[in-house]
Amino acid sequence: MDRAAVALVLERLRAHVAARHPEALPAAGGLAPTLPAGVAALARVLPGEGWPRGRLSVVRPGVGWRALLRASALAAPARGERAVWVEAGASEVADPPGLLRLRPPDARAAAWAAEELAASGGVGLVVLVGAVGGAAGRRRRMRAARRGGAAVVEVSRWPWGAAVRVGTGVVGWRVWRDAWGEPAWVPAVRLRLWAEGLGWRRATEVELPVLTDGDGGLVGAELGDRRGARA
Numbered sequence: 001m002d003r004a005a006v007a008l009v010l011e012r013l014r015a016h017v018a019a020r021h022p023e024a025l026p027a028a029g030g031l032a033p034t035l036p037a038g039v040a041a042l043a044r045v046l047p048g049e050g051w052p053r054g055r056l057s058v059v060r061p062g063v064g065w066r067a068l069l070r071a072s073a074l075a076a077p078a079r080g081e082r083a084v085w086v087e088a089g090a091s092e093v094a095d096p097p098g099l100l101r102l103r104p105p106d107a108r109a110a111a112w113a114a115e116e117l118a119a120s121g122g123v124g125l126v127v128l129v130g131a132v133g134g135a136a137g138r139r140r141r142m143r144a145a146r147r148g149g150a151a152v153v154e155v156s157r158w159p160w161g162a163a164v165r166v167g168t169g170v171v172g173w174r175v176w177r178d179a180w181g182e183p184a185w186v187p188a189v190r191l192r193l194w195a196e197g198l199g200w201r202r203a204t205e206v207e208l209p210v211l212t213d214g215d216g217g218l219v220g221a222e223l224g225d226r227r228g229a230r231a
Contacts, residue, residue, distance in 0.1 A: 035124050035151040038075025039068055041206035045195035046164065051125065051151035056142045058162035059155050063170050064191050064208050069127050069153060074098050081124030086114045088130030107132045111141070118152050119144035128154045135160065166195045171205060186210050 034050030036043070043049035051057055051072070059065050069085075076083035077098055085101040088110035104110040111131040118126045118141065126145075131137065131154060138154075138161045145152040159165045168191045178184040189210055194203040 035081065036075065036079060038072045041193050041204055042068060042072065042166075042195075044204045045166070045193055045202040047195075047197070047200070051153055052163050053124075053151050054146045054149050055163035056138070056145050056152045056154060056161060057164040057166065058159050059153055060157055060159075060165070060167035061155055062168045063189060064168045064193075064206075065155060067208055068168075068193075069155070070099065072153075073125060073127055076125050082122060083125040083127070084114075084117055084123050085127045086110050086117070086129070111137055114152065114154075115140050115144040117148075118150040119148040121148045121150075123148070123150050126150050126152045128152065131156070162197075164195055164197050166193070168193050174207070 032048070032050070032053075034046070034048035034052050036050040037046050059069060073083040073085055083100065085099060086104065087101060088104055088107045102110075102113055104113050107130050110128065111133055114126050114128040114131065117123045128141070131141075133140075138158075141152055141154065142161055144150075154162075170189060171192045172190040173186050174188040174190070175183045176185045176187055187210060188207050190205060190207045192203060193206050194201065196202070
């Protein structure tokens, strides 16, 4: 893709974000050093009760990560800020009202879109899922976050370079039983949520609902129903 094409795509991305949230302030206009987490459990473990602006944070994929980050992204517009979710190869499912999600065709395109949006100064929160690229790509995203003042949150098992690292682990289930006393449904899962950085670590517990589809099959709060989809 040549420079002219890149500039055109970036301009369209910025226009799309601005059109979806015309009342929102640019990221650079934020005075607080952190972007509020939008989730009480996350606020308890994150420094300043939010995602650090101008920095890159990493969330380790695990049970509940999608539900927690989606709540953060949905809370941003209510505070007058823009949030964009960039996910490589995401399925065409209906997004919750207020969530702007970009679905680039591959990991490279997703990383590029996230970096450009973070550096633009017009987005407060950028969530990136499915990117690759090693240290060079991570450095680009760190520079983009610093340049645009955005809080960049990348879902990855690789924590290198992250100002904040977040993860979850299952500690228990809430089970509903039938008339015979047998387990019939798991309505909620209890997670241990932790966050850490240089010289500090915090943890708490949170209960998240487990979603079901119309046939009563368990889907999970952080997963879509992929039955019938290719592996």
